[in-house]
Each structure stands twice: as structure tokens, then as C-alpha cells.
Amino acid sequence: MSTPTAAANPALELTGISHRYGRGPWVLRNVDLTITAGETVALVGPSGSGKSTLLSITGLLTTPTEGSVRVGGDPVPQSDGGRSRMRTERYSWVFQTVNVFGARTAQDNVEVGMLSQGVSRREAADRARLALDAVGLSNHRDKPVRTLSGGEVQRVCIARATAVRPLVILADEPTGQLDRATSDVVLDALWGARHPESVLLVATHDPIVAERCDRVVRLLDGAASEAAA
Amino acid sequence: MNWRVRDLLSEAWSNLRAAPARTFLLVGLTAALMAGLAYTEAATTYDLVDFNRRYVEAGGNAVVVYSDSGLAVDSCATFKNANGVLASGALSSPTAVETDGAPGTLFNTAAGTSGLWDVIATDELVVPDPGGNGWTIGAAAAEELGLAPGMMLGIEGRIAPVERVVDTELRDPQASRSIMASMAPTGTAVQCWIEYGPGVSTGRTEAAAAVFAGSGDAIAAPLIRLDEFSRDTLAELAERPTRYGWILAGAVIALTVWVMAWFRRSDIGLYRALGTRTSGLTIIGSAEALIPLVAGAVVGTMWGVVVAGILAGESMAADQWSIVGRSVASGLLLAIVAAPLPWAIASREPIADQLKDR
Numbered sequence: 021m022s023t024p025t026a027a028a029n030p031a032l033e034l035t036g037i038s039h040r041y042g043r044g045p046w047v048l049r050n051v052d053l054t055i056t057a058g059e060t061v062a063l064v065g066p067s068g069s070g071k072s073t074l075l076s077i078t079g080l081l082t083t084p085t086e087g088s089v090r091v092g093g094d095p096v097p098q099s100d101g102g103r104s105r106m107r108t109e110r111y112s113w114v115f116q117t118v119n120v121f122g123a124r125t126a127q128d129n130v131e132v133g134m135l136s137q138g139v140s141r142r143e144a145a146d147r148a149r150l151a152l153d154a155v156g157l158s159n160h161r162d163k164p165v166r167t168l169s170g171g172e173v174q175r176v177c178i179a180r181a182t183a184v185r186p187l188v189i190l191a192d193e194p195t196g197q198l199d200r201a202t203s204d205v206v207l208d209a210l211w212g213a214r215h216p217e218s219v220l221l222v223a224t225h226d227p228i229v230a231e232r233c234d235r236v237v238r239l240l241d242g243a244a245s246e247a248a249a
Numbered sequence: 250m251n252w253r254v255r256d257l258l259s260e261a262w263s264n265l266r267a268a269p270a271r272t273f274l275l276v277g278l279t280a281a282l283m284a285g286l287a288y289t290e291a292a293t294t295y296d297l298v299d300f301n302r303r304y305v306e307a308g309g310n311a312v313v314v315y316s317d318s319g320l321a322v323d324s325c326a327t328f329k330n331a332n333g334v335l336a337s338g339a340l341s342s343p344t345a346v347e348t349d350g351a352p353g354t355l356f357n358t359a360a361g362t363s364g365l366w367d368v369i370a371t372d373e374l375v376v377p378d379p380g381g382n383g384w385t386i387g388a389a390a391a392e393e394l395g396l397a398p399g400m401m402l403g404i405e406g407r408i409a410p411v412e413r414v415v416d417t418e419l420r421d422p423q424a425s426r427s428i429m430a431s432m433a434p435t436g437t438a439v440q441c442w443i444e445y446g447p448g449v450s451t452g453r454t455e456a457a458a459a460v461f462a463g464s465g466d467a468i469a470a471p472l473i474r475l476d477e478f479s480r481d482t483l484a485e486l487a488e489r490p491t492r493y494g495w496i497l498a499g500a501v502i503a504l505t506v507w508v509m510a511w512f513r514r515s516d517i518g519l520y521r522a523l524g525t526r527t528s529g530l531t532i533i534g535s536a537e538a539l540i541p542l543v544a545g546a547v548v549g550t551m552w553g554v555v556v557a558g559i560l561a562g563e564s565m566a567a568d569q570w571s572i573v574g575r576s577v578a579s580g581l582l583l584a585i586v587a588a589p590l591p592w593a594i595a596s597r598e599p600i601a602d603q604l605k606d607r
Contacts, residue, residue: 081522081601101526108251108524119519119604123267135256136524164267180523 030093031057031187031219032078037087038242039073047073048084049242055235057187060211060220062230064247065239071223072192074239078221079190080107092187108137112181114210116193119177122166126157126176129165133180151183152176155209171202175209182213189214191222195229207232252529261536271509272541278505279545279584280552282498283577287553289491290576294569295561297482301447302566304482306371308420308472310335310445312457316467319437322362324460326434329364331456333446338365339438343427348394349403356390357423358404360432368442369424370415383412387425404428420472442472486572495576499583506538506584510591517595518603527596534592539585546581550574 034053040046048070055061063071076082078089080096080103089096091110097103112133113119120129130148135141152161155175165173174194181189194210195203207229214220222229230236236247252260265272314320320339328337343357361369366385384402386394391414396402400411409430417424432438441461445453458469510517520530554573558564565573595603 076601081599104524104526105251113522115604117604119515119522121264121267121516121519124263128263128267132260132520133523135260136252136520136529138251138253140253141256141259 029056030054031059031091032221033090034074034078035088035090037074037077037084037089039070039077039082039085039087047242048077048239051087051239051242051244053078053237053244055219055221057217057219059235060233061222062233062236063221063223063239064225064230064236067225069239070242071239074244075190075192075221075223078188079111079113110187112184112186112189114174114177114181114189114191114194116196120165120173120180123164125162126152126165126168126172126179127161129176130180130183133184137184139184147183148179151179151213154182154213155179156205169202171198171206174198174202174206178206178210178213182210182215182218185215186218188219188221191220191224193224193226194222195224195226203228251524251526252532254532257529257532258536261533262540264533264537265540275505275509275538275541276545276548279502279542280549282501283546283549283580284552284556285549286491286494286498286576286580287550287573288557289494289553290573291554291557291565291569292561293489293491294486294572295557295563295565297486298566298569300478300480301482301568304473304478305447306419307478308444309478310447310453311368311420311472312443312445312453312469313472314441314443314457314461314467314469316439316461316464318464318466319439320441320461320464320467322432322434322436322438325438325441325443326362326364327460328441328443328457333448335444335446336364336367337441337443338362338368339432339434340365340369340424340429340440340442341432342439343423346404346428348428349406349408351394354393356394357427358429359424359427360430360438361385362432362434362438365442366413366415368444369417369421371419372416382431383410385413385415385429385431386411387427387429388414388416388418389425390428393426402428491576495580496583497580499580499587502542502580502584503587506542506588507591510534510595514595514598514603517592518598518600521596521600522604527593530592530596531589534589535585538588542581542584542588546577550577 032055034051037048037051038046039048051074063074065071073082077084080089091106097106121132127148130151131144134144134147149161152158155178157172157175157179160168160172165176168176191210195206198206203226211232222233224230238245238247322339325337325339328334339362341360343359345355346358347353347355386396391397396411396414398411398413401408402411443457454469454471458467461467517530550573554565
């Protein structure tokens with residue numbers, strides 16, 4: 021099954037994606053997904069429906085068993101180095117489990133994302149300050165991340181993801197471990213800090229997250245269908 | 250584009266500063282192991298070095314050629330230019346005399362060529378032969394006669410200044426009660442003393458005898474009885490039990506670094522998710538290990554050397570520094586080379602799996 025989506029200037033195109041781990045059952049079946057620049061898309065579905073796998077394939081962390089991915093109109097390179105380069109230059113991640121360097125400051129955590137792209141330290145510092153301002157963490161810039169609350173840490177992750185100005189932001193249950201009030205703050209940060217041209221693809225169980233998105237794609241037993249936003 | 254090398258090193262430094270407990274644990278462990286290695290190497294070699302020093306001082310590298318009928322002094326002088334010879338000099342036959350100032354007391358007099366004092370005397374600083382006509386006095390004779398350099402001494406009407414007082418007690422106790430004059434490198438003498446360098450260990454006696462083969466009764470012999478110094482220090486050094494200590498120390502340190510890296514798989518995964526390549530990870534892993542390992546090795550070596558020195562009651566000789574330095578450097582190099590391996594290997598695992606470890 022596929023999800024027909026008309027799109028001019030597609031930023032992300034997944035065509036005929038099917039995937040299985042080893043000889044196991046098919047986790048994804050013939051998924052087509054096209055997202056235009058600036059679009060926000062929620063990926064919903066029950067646990068085990070393939071959301072995280074689809075996100076992992078979209079983010080070039082996993083190579084699909086079948087099908088292809090194009091990013092910004094370009095096919096994904098075959099080589100590990102080429103894939104890694106495309107992943108670094110065009111993607112950012114916001115994970116459910118907060119992936120940060122806990123002993124380092126919020127400023128350091130945001131800078132690392134840019135330094136790994138070859139941005140100069142001075143420019144990375146400037147952009148990190150702006151990104152932390154955008155997610156409301158100006159006062160926590162120099163604190164070790166492990167001293168911050170869960171919501172604040174997730175906002176650090178969002179600042180890191182947005183500061184690199186990626187083509188695609190992938191978020192895997194970004195509010196999964198947060199209470200309602202904190203979730204709203206984090207989502208405001210995510211929507212507010214991202215570049216208007218960045219694609220945002222969010223895997224979520226949270227209907228409030230889905231409501232914020234332009235489109236909702238439902239996954240069920242590995243098959244995708246467009247749902248009402 | 251990817252990391253700049255400068256930023257990778259800075260990143261490693263920031264990681265070290267951000268986790269002081271982990272950093273100091275590695276510094277402390279490295280220091281403790283290197284202190285143990287340095288101490289055992291130093292303590293083991295104190296004995297060997299002390300033995301070698303006593304051996305050389307006693308004349309373990311010296312050969313003396315004797316002849317009652319006389320040795321050609323110029324032949325003795327030719328040793329000075331031979332390979333591996335540090336010094337050589339001839340000594341004439343002794344004669345018993347009375348000094349003008351101490352009638353009734355007999356002292357030996359003899360004559361020696363320049364270079365003899367460098368072999369026969371064990372003073373740390375032997376004054377070069379001034380080439381004058383003054384006396385060279387053995388330490389025992391000088392004490393008995395109350396003589397010091399610069400004083401005048403008359404023997405059978407010949408009055409000359411005392412040029413040197415030399416300590417010959419260890420190598421030639423008889424010469425210690427002697428009054429010696431300088432001799433020109435011509436004519437004959439009854440003894441030829443030759444000091445070889447420590448690198449010449451075989452064939453010394455034979456080489457000395459060969460030069461005087463024309464003198465029928467010439468006998469070449471080591472200055473000391475070799476059975477008094479029967480230890481083979483080079484073999485003992487090569488077989489010392491601590492010779493593999495650097496492998497043990499280096500392996501334990503490397504293993505600790507690996508365990509620490511294993512607990513940081515999620516950090517490695519995050520670096521990779523942010524686009525850091527294997528080469529970048531390897532540089533971060535190397536730099537994070539290099540700084541605490543070098544610091545720990547320096548501190549530990551100092552500890553070990555100081556403790557060994559205090560217990561031995563003397564500071565280390567250059568040879569010991571060389572042995573200790575080689576062992577510590579080898580162990581350190583092993584650990585530093587092995588340190589970034591888990592960072593490089595971790596880049597083969599799926600990033601998603603590493604991130605789940607968080």
C-alpha cells in the first residue's frame with residue numbers, strides 16, 4: 021500500500037520501502053512517502069507498527085531491504101562514506117531518550133552538532149547561543165546538561181537539531197517521556213526553532229503532536245496510509 | 250565537511266574536563282602502575298649498577314703487563330691510540346729512598362709516563378699531567394709526610410714541588426706509599442697499565458700480551474681477580490624478572506581504557522549520529538587517552554624513582570634512567586596505541602543500537 025501525496029519540489033521521497041530484519045517478518049511493506057520543504061508530518065501507529073524503523077530508514081541509519089530514498093532530489097549514495105556525509109549535512113535528530121553528553125554544558129552540546137559539520141568554533145558558538153535562546157534556555161547555557169530537567173534537556177536536543185539548519189529534522193517520540201505541560205513547552209520550542217524550509221517528520225503516539233502537523237501518516241502492520249490531520 | 254582536527258582535540262580536552270572523576274581515575278591508575286614499574290626496574294638495577302661501578306673502580310677493565318727484563322715504554326704508549334682503550338701508562342721499577350725531611354723512613358720512588366695516573370688512580374678528577382719535573386705522591390705517603398700539592402719535597406738532594414696527590418689505594422695499594430716522578434715515553438719500564446672501555450669485554454689480555462710478544466718474560470693479566478667479580482651483570486639485566494613488566498602495565502592500562510570506552514558506547518553513538526567519522530572518533534579516543542596516560546606516566550615514574558632512590562640511599566645513575574625510561578615508555582606506548590581501538594571498532598556497530606544504550 022502507498023500513500024499518494026502530490027508534491028512540488030519534494031525534499032524527501034521514499035519509494036517502495038520494504039524492510040525486514042534478517043529473515044524475520046516484514047516490518048515495512050511498500051511504503052511511499054513524499055514530503056515537500058517546510059512540511060511537518062506526523063508518523064502515527066501502535067507500537068511495533070514500524071514507525072521507528074521507517075524513521076531510521078528515512079534518516080539513513082538503516083538501509084531498507086527494498087526501495088529507495090531521495091533527499092533534496094538526490095539519491096542516497098551507495099557508499100558508507102557518502103551516506104554518512106549526506107546524513108551529517110542534511111539531517112538532524114531529536115530522540116525520545118535524550119541523547120546528550122550529560123557532563124557537558126548545554127552550549128557544548130549544541131555546538132558539537134555544528135562542529136561535526138566543520139562549522140568554525142566561533143560561528144558554532146554564536147549559532148548555539150541563538151538556538152538556545154530560541155528554545156528558552158538562555159539562562160541554562162553554561163550548566164551541565166545532567167543538572168537540567170527532562171524537558172530542558174529535550175529542548176537542548178531541539179536546539180542542537182535546529183542549529184545545524186538541516187533539510188530534514190527527524191523526531192522519535194520527542195515528548196514520550198514528558199508530562200503534558202512540559203510537552204507543550206518542548207513542542208513550542210521544536211516548532212518555533214526550526215527553519216521554515218526544514219521538513220519535520222515526527223514519530224509519535226501523542227495525538228496533540230499529530231494535531232500540530234500539516235499531515236498525518238498512519239502505519240499499521242508495516243503499511244502506510246494518509247490520515248486526516 | 251567534517252570536524253576540524255583542532256576542534257576534535259579541543260572536544261577531547263572538554264570531555265576530560267567535564268568528567269574529572271573519570272580523568273583522575275585514569276591518571277591515578279596509570280601513575281600507580283607506572284610507579285610500580287619504575288620502582289621495580291630501578292630497585293632491580295641499583296644492585297647491578299652498583300656492582301658495575303665497583304667492578305670498574307676496582308679495575309675490572311684494566312690489564313697490567315709485567316716484565317722483569319723490561320718493557321718498551323713507547324710500546325705501552327701506543328695503546329692510547331688503540332680502539333676501546335681509555336688510557337695507558339708505564340711504571341718504572343720502584344726504589345726505596347729516604348726523603349730529606351724524614352730521614353730514616355723509607356718510601357718507594359718510581360717514575361710513570363703521562364697516562365699512568367688515569368689508570369692507576371681512582372680519584373674522580375685526576376689532574377692532567379702538567380709535564381713538569383714535580384712529584385706525584387700516593388695518598389698514604391702524602392698523609393704520612395704531611396704533603397699537599399704545591400709544597401716542596403727533596404729526595405736525595407733533588408728538590409721539586411709536589412704536583413699531585415693521587416688515590417691509588419684501590420688499584421695499587423703499594424703505589425699509595427710511593428713518591429713518583431714523571432717519565433718520558435722512552436726507554437724501558439717494568440709495568441704497563443691499560444684501561445679498556447666497558448664495551449671491550451673479551452680479548453683484552455691477549456691484545457695486551459700480543460703487543461709485548463717480543464719481550465720474552467712479559468705476562469699480561471687482568472688487574473683484579475675475576476673470581477671476585479663473577480657476576481654477569483648484562484645477563485642478569487637481560488634475564489631480570491621485571492623485563493616484561495611494561496607489557497603487564499601497558500595491558501592493564503589499555504584494558505581500563507577499553508572498559509571506560511565500553512561504558513561510553515552511547516557517547517560514541519551520539520558522535521556518530523551527529524556525523525563524526527571513524528577517523529574523528531579515533532582522534533577523540535586517542536587524545537582522551539593520551540593526556541591522562543602521559544600525565545600519569547610522568548607522575549608515576551617520578552614516584553617510583555624517588556621511592557627507589559630513598560630506599561637505596563642514592564640517586565639513580567644514567568644507565569638506570571635509561572632502563573626505567575625504556576620500560577615506562579614501552580608500556581605507555583602500548584597503552585596509547587591500544588587506547589583508541591574500541592572507538593574505531595565501535596564505529597562498526599549500528600548507531601541506533603548504541604543510542605539505545607543510553
